[in-house]
Amino acid sequence: MKVLKFGGTSLGSPDNIKKVKAIVTEKSQNSQVVIVASAFGGVTNHLLEISRLAEKGEDNYRSKLDELINRHLQAVQDLLGAKAQSGIMAKVRLVLNEVEDILKGVFLIQEVSNKTLDKVLGAGEVLSALIVNEFFQQAGLKSRLINPQDFIITDSEFGKANVDMALTEEKINSYFQKLDGDVLVCPGFVSRDSYGNSTTLGRGGSDYTAALIAAALDAPALEIWTDVSGMMTASPKYVKQAFAIPEINYEDAMELTHFGAKVLYPPSVHPVYKKGIPIYIKNTFEPNAQGTRIHEYAEPDSHSIKGISCIENIALFNLSGSSMVGIPYFSHRLFEALAQAKVSVILITQASSEHSICVAIDLEDMHKAKAAIENAFALEFREKMLDPLYVEIDLAIVALVSSQMKNQIGLSGKMFSVLGQNGINIKAIAQGSSEKNISAVIDKKQIKKALNTLHESFFLSDLKRVNLFIVGTGNVGETLIDQLHQQSEYLKEHNQIDLRISGIANSRKMLFDLNGIPFENAVEILMEKGKEMNLDGFLDEMKALNLRNSIFIDNTAHEVVADTYSDILSNSISVVTPNKIACTGKYEEYKNLKNLALKFRSHFRFETNVGAGLPVINTLDDLIKSGDEILGIQAVLSGSLNFIFNNYTGEGDSFADVVKQAQEEGFTEPDPRIDLSGVDVKRKILILLRESGFEMELNDIETIPFIPETCMQAENVENFFEAIEQEESHFRQLLEEANAEGKKLKYVATFQDGKANTGLEKIATDSPLYNLEGKDNIVLFNTKRYPEQPLVIKGAGAGAEVTASGIFGDIIRIANAL
Missing domain, CATH: 3.40.1160.10 (Acetylglutamate kinase-like)
Incomplete structure (x- = not known):
């Protein structure tokens, strides 16, 4: 049978x-x-809802009951021919009439017992x-x-x-x-x-x-036919990549069912477990799918964990106080009180000091559990021998399940590490001595992120998904997206990194897509399907999605965007940016961002703040972390200024012409005064000094101007070019003085003996700065390990391609660290 x-x-x-x-x-x-x-x-829940409405004396129970009656009568009409309907209709109406009569009585006396509920719900x-x-x-x-x-x-x-x-x-x-x-x-x-x-x-x-x-x-065998193709590695409601477990032993199945795997319930396993009868979980809508076989001796597979499960709507009770220490029967009194109140305890954890004990229960039982505990320990609470009972709600339990984990080393560490890296705070943990599951209590709002993070780590570890949220689609932003497109398949195949644009925005539009926005036409899709951009709205949506391995990429130069970094990092979302504003404001604010990244296990990376695609900050960080100390820095940090002075030879174009050329080729800002003022270089050397461990502010760095003040005060860009054209003799004199000494003009940032400055310098032929061509940048670090011959970093320091590649590099560094 x-x-x-x-x-x-x-x-x-x-x-x-x-x-x-x-x-x-x-x-x-x-x-x-x-x-x-x-x-x-849905009928059982519907009957329960109707019963509760009737108990409260709410007359709308009748309309809801009518809905349920009509549903069953309609099912009869849809399934059976007219001749066959009369007989079964009478039987169906008989059952429904009995339910209706019972509920009418409940409505009149406004009371419903469990005995009455059994008659109603069983219908x-x-x-x-x-x-x-x-x-x-x-x-x-x-x-x-x-x-x-x-x-x-x-x-x-x-x-x-x-x-x-x-x-x-x-x-x-x-x-x-x-x-x-x-x-x-x-x-x-x-x-x-x-x-x-x-x-x-x-x-x-x-x-x-x-x-x-x-x-x-x-x-x-016992066959359980449901709407999924077996017991899943995680809830498909939250984890799209979840897949059916081909076979599993009874113990693992019972652990998964206890922790919320709803295709099966724990009591149903026991009768067949004792007889050794296998259970098959099958899909009514895919009857030919393999499903899951639950039996005594499941074959081992490549996964150390059989499944990841969760229980939602949990309340956590924490009972603590010094009077608990060493007192016999204390735990007994607690659990006896809960048992008498018919409250089931889902999870227990107690500190070895016996100073506190935590229990997790179903949220529905919170009020009667609280009353039971406060009544049982009324004296201790009144005499302040115990701390006030602390209750947290809106929690959930996530659990790794496997009867084989006892022989596996490092599973707990891996679980807590991946949760921590994604900013998922653990309220309580439990692992029985049998080691069949590891359970953690977390905020309910973190369920999706937690399950996906754990599932990826334990079942899909060969491919790590990274969710990108990109703000800014100008030259750098579009170039970055092109580079992501070109390298996405390579990264999947060779680095097991799956990059995905989950959100994108520019000054006009913003768009989100959990399935990923295609790289090849991301900007076009944004402009076609996006809604009106609102920065606060963008950030709220990004945080609400609460996706694992999230990185916010700011391709703008706006202060208002930089001001959001602290909030983003506090939500365990990493930040990558070429925007220098955040790192060059007040030192306290810069340090706060670094501390927030550490506290919330997020990453704050800004390699492109200094040398575009050059590995300047990464190299500096490696030096500092390895115990080296910066003694001096000499650097050409402006690709635009280096381009200008490499092309101003005095033999052809005027200084104004060369600046105009740099502007037209995109090496300077639309207003070249921003570059020529040296403020950009000043910010870059400040970032290097702060990364070196020096507490410095922007105004601590001296700037030696080389542009006449009358030029800088011009009313607009057009007037500025007219002004520097009139000052050609000034620039020609600077050039001729350098040529006479056999030197070249370079705009240099210098740090020595605790002081920093930026300005135009004449560079001798024996300096590594002398032969710096085009728009290249160069940084010389003198350290305790490099006291005489400096460590030199040199290469292209401007342009959308190299800046985008620097941002890309920061993304990959974060992805590898996740």
Whole structure:
């Protein structure tokens, strides 16, 4: 005999019931089949809601009851022909009328007991089985309806009755020996006590019904048909990459079901577990999918963890106080109080000092748990022997499950490390000595990020997804996106990094897409589908998505964007930027950003602040971290100024012409005065000094101007070019003086003996700065390890390509560190 249980989703509509019939027809070809039916999808919750409304005396319970009645009557009409409807309609209406009468009484007295609820809630399975059985008969199956109250006997614990196992097994064997028919349709969930009162088997009761029948009849297997293709490595509701576990042993299955894997419930495993009967989890909508086989000796696979599960809506109670230390029976009193209040404890953790104990319970039980604890320890609270009871809500438990983890080293460390790297704070942890699971209590809002992070680490470790949020799509931004596009497949194949644009914005539009915005036409899609840009809205959406491995990329030069970095880093989102404003403001603000990145396990990288694509800051950081000390810095840090002085020879174009050329080729800002003032170089040397460990402000750096003040004060850019044209003799004199000494003009930033300055200098032929060509930059570090011959970093220091490549490099460094 085969035993098949079909869940509420499988029976959720007439079309679904037809799919069930096809499965049952095939299964009943060579064997008698028992079909255990759940209520139609959502009906049990609907009945509970109606009951509570009636209990409160709210008249709208009637309209909701009418909805439920109409749903079942409509199902009969959709499934059966007109001639076949009359008989079954009478049976269905009889059940519904009884429910209606009970609820009318509840409404009148405004009270509902668990005993009454059992009669109401059990009606969903009874109705479902009635309709399914009639449909099977009309479809030509030799089907017969059976009543589980004839053979499943329980105590009188209404709401979640306890089965009398010996008597139930005896009655099942006796009952089924007398039955004929190819298909036996049985309502799940419902039962009766020894006095004949209706009872229910609690959460997952239909699974339990099927397991009891399968175990008593020694069935070759128990098949649970649901809407997913087996027990999943994680909840597909949160983790899109979750996949079905081909096979799993009973212990791991029970751990997963205890921690929220809703395709199966813990009690349903026990009856078949004792008999060694395998359970198959199958998909009604993909009947040919492999599904999951649960049995005693599952073959080991490549994954150290079998699954990652979660329980939502958790409350955490923390009882603490010095009077707890060394006091016998303290824990006993706590758990006795909770047991008497019928509160189930999901997780327990206690400090070895015995100063505190934490318990996690279902949020629904919070108020009665709080009352029970405060009553049990009223004296201790009143005399302040205990601290006030601390309760946290809106929490969840995530758990790694595997019966083999006892022999695996480093699983706990890996779990806590990946959660910490994504800013997921752990409130409490628990791991039993059997080491079948590691559980952590976290904020409920972090469930999605936590599950995806853990699933990626333990099941998809060969490919790490990194979510990018890009603000700014100008020259640098577009070039960066092009580079990401060109290298994305290479990074997947060779570095196991999956980069994805999850959000993008410019000054006009913003757009988010959890499936990723294609690199090849990201800007076009942004302008076509994006909504109006609002920076606060962009940041709120990014934080609300709460995606793992998130990086915010600021390609702008706006102070208002830089001001958001502290908030972003505090949400454990990394920041990459060429924007120098954040790092050159007040020292306290710069240091705060660095500290926030450390505190919230995020990353703050700004390599392009100094040398575009040159590895200046990374090299400097390596020196400092390895214990070296900066003694002096000499650097040409402006590609635009270097271009200007390399092209101003005095033999052709005027100084104004060369500056104009630099502007047209994009080497300077639209207003060249920004570059010629030296303020950009001043900011860059300040960043290097701060990264070297010096607490300096921008005004601590002396700037020696070389542009006449009358030029800098010009009303606009056009007037500025006219002014420097009139000052050609000044610039020609500077050039000729340098030529006369056999030197070249370079705009240099210098740090020596604790002082820093920037200005135009005449560079001799023996200096590494002398032969600096084009728009290249160069940095010379004199350190304790390089006291005489400096460490030299040299290369292209301006342009969209090299700046974008520097940003790209920072992204990869963060990705490798995640």
